[in-house]
Amino acid sequence: MQEFDFVVPKTLAEACQMLSDGYGRPVAGCTDVLPQMRHGKLKTERLVDLSRIKSLAYIEHSNGRISIGALTTYEQMVTDRQLHDYAPVLAQAAATVGCRQTRNRGTLGGNLGNASPAGDTLPPLLILNAQVVLAGSSGERRMAVSDLLLAPGKTALLPDEIITSVGFEALPRGMRSLFLKLGNRQGMAVSVASVALALQLDGGGPVQDVRIALGAVAPTAIRCPEAEKFLIGQQIDPITAGAAGRLAAQACAPIDDVRASAAYRRHAIQVLVKRGLLSLSNDGDSHADN
Amino acid sequence: MLTIEITVNGTYQQIQTAPNRSLLDLLRDDLGLTGVKDACGQEGECGACTVLLDGKLVNSCLVLAAQADGREVTTIEGLQQLERLHPIQQAFVEAGAVQCGYCTPGAILSAYDLLMHTPHPSDEQIREALSGNLCRCTGYTKMVAAVHHAEKELSHAS
Numbered sequence: 001m002q003e004f005d006f007v008v009p010k011t012l013a014e015a016c017q018m019l020s021d022g023y024g025r026p027v028a029g030c031t032d033v034l035p036q037m038r039h040g041k042l043k044t045e046r047l048v049d050l051s052r053i054k055s056l057a058y059i060e061h062s063n064g065r066i067s068i069g070a071l072t073t074y075e076q077m078v079t080d081r082q083l084h085d086y087a088p089v090l091a092q093a094a095a096t097v098g099c100r101q102t103r104n105r106g107t108l109g110g111n112l113g114n115a116s117p118a119g120d121t122l123p124p125l126l127i128l129n130a131q132v133v134l135a136g137s138s139g140e141r142r143m144a145v146s147d148l149l150l151a152p153g154k155t156a157l158l159p160d161e162i163i164t165s166v167g168f169e170a171l172p173r174g175m176r177s178l179f180l181k182l183g184n185r186q187g188m189a190v191s192v193a194s195v196a197l198a199l200q201l202d203g204g205g206p207v208q209d210v211r212i213a214l215g216a217v218a219p220t221a222i223r224c225p226e227a228e229k230f231l232i233g234q235q236i237d238p239i240t241a242g243a244a245g246r247l248a249a250q251a252c253a254p255i256d257d258v259r260a261s262a263a264y265r266r267h268a269i270q271v272l273v274k275r276g277l278l279s280l281s282n283d284g285d286s287h288a289d290n
Numbered sequence: 291m292l293t294i295e296i297t298v299n300g301t302y303q304q305i306q307t308a309p310n311r312s313l314l315d316l317l318r319d320d321l322g323l324t325g326v327k328d329a330c331g332q333e334g335e336c337g338a339c340t341v342l343l344d345g346k347l348v349n350s351c352l353v354l355a356a357q358a359d360g361r362e363v364t365t366i367e368g369l370q371q372l373e374r375l376h377p378i379q380q381a382f383v384e385a386g387a388v389q390c391g392y393c394t395p396g397a398i399l400s401a402y403d404l405l406m407h408t409p410h411p412s413d414e415q416i417r418e419a420l421s422g423n424l425c426r427c428t429g430y431t432k433m434v435a436a437v438h439h440a441e442k443e444l445s446h447a448s
Binding site: 001002003004005006008029030031034035038047049051075098099100101102104105186187188 | 292308309310311312331332333334335337340346347348349351352353354356357359400403417418419421422423
């Protein structure tokens with residue numbers, strides 16, 4: 001592996017200082033960064049290891065708002081009861097990441113900072129309308145996750161900024177959510193296509209509110225406003241769910257790569273959106289399997 | 291070079307290491323713990339280098355040696371109790387869950403981690419727990435049987 005300096009800040013302020021010259025790269029679990037460095041896809045002169053800043057690993061809930069520290073691991077999200085109650089879609093997505101070994105190391109902040117189109121927590125964060133809190137030498141700022149993610153591997157972070165937490169409102173009572181992921185196998189899979197859905201029906205009838213986001217089928221995870229608008233006021237049945245699936249497939253911009261072709265991804269999105277909507281409308285089980 | 295303090299299988303040590311070395315490099319090459327294997331070229335794909343870091347299951351190729359500073363590591367060598375195999379190791383032997391053996395230490399540590407959290411796992415839970423440990427020989431059937439066998443041994447022992 002390439003040579004680099006390794007520094008371990010104890011505080012956030014120290015970390016920002018160590019990144020301020022633009023030559024550093026913040027890391028925590030390293031589950032994405034180390035393979036990228038070994039492949040020469042990522043070069044850096046200095047790794048700034050945030051993993052000793054313990055104050056950044058937490059999941060808090062107060063007044064209907066959830067805040068998750070950037071150093072929270074996938075495994076912590078999988079096992080957190082509050083998250084299962086208030087944003088099950090995010091806990092579900094975290095459970096599909098890699099294997100236990102990677103879930104014990106990889107962090108929510110890392111998933112955001114890497115900005116992979118296939119990052120599994122990103123579609124759930126989009127339908128939760130989540131905001132990130134960033135800390136830098138010149139202070140703190142907030143932005144929507146949708147504004148943070150610019151392109152594969154690119155975020156709106158300034159060189160000396162660090163993602164410190166992610167916040168969102170708990171899903172409204174009665175709103176069911178679901179994460180569906182298609183990989184090339186069940187375990188240890190990077191998403192070929194993924195869908196995060198939240199659905200609220202008006203008294204079990206027409207759609208009152210719906211949120212749809214897609215992963216691994218565009219340069220970033222994306223919301224699907226066309227499909228969402230179409231569904232408002234509709235009864236969910238195989239015809240409307242199928243039509244929403246087609247609108248979602250039109251909204252995406254997939255590529256051919258080692259894992260799947262663009263055409264397959266587009267088809268997969270159509271199927272996943274339809275399947276997810278039918279599953280959410282049919283039963284109260286928000287953990288329904290695909 | 292960096293100096294790190296690390297407790298490996300109960301033994302505290304101070305070790306010099308370069309920033310670009312992984313915990314796997316340190317354990318296998320510097321400390322000679324060859325039960326920690328490298329099968330995928332340190333990409334985090336195969337799980338052959340699985341160890342416990344402060345009691346948590348990790349791929350040691352995805353941890354920098356420097357990140358293990360001040361921490362405790364348990365490898366397969368630390369699971370064995372003196373001259374006796376750990377009941378999970380013994381169960382893998384008896385069930386014939388070992389063929390080429392390359393994935394075995396990692397798979398046993400994953401099974402250990404599972405049984406510590408879930409003393410009576412279902413087949414599906416066992417398969418999920420072993421999903422990060424690639425085995426090209428056994429087809430996993432005998433590994434699942436071995437974990438059930440170990441489950442019984444451990445519940446008798448406690």
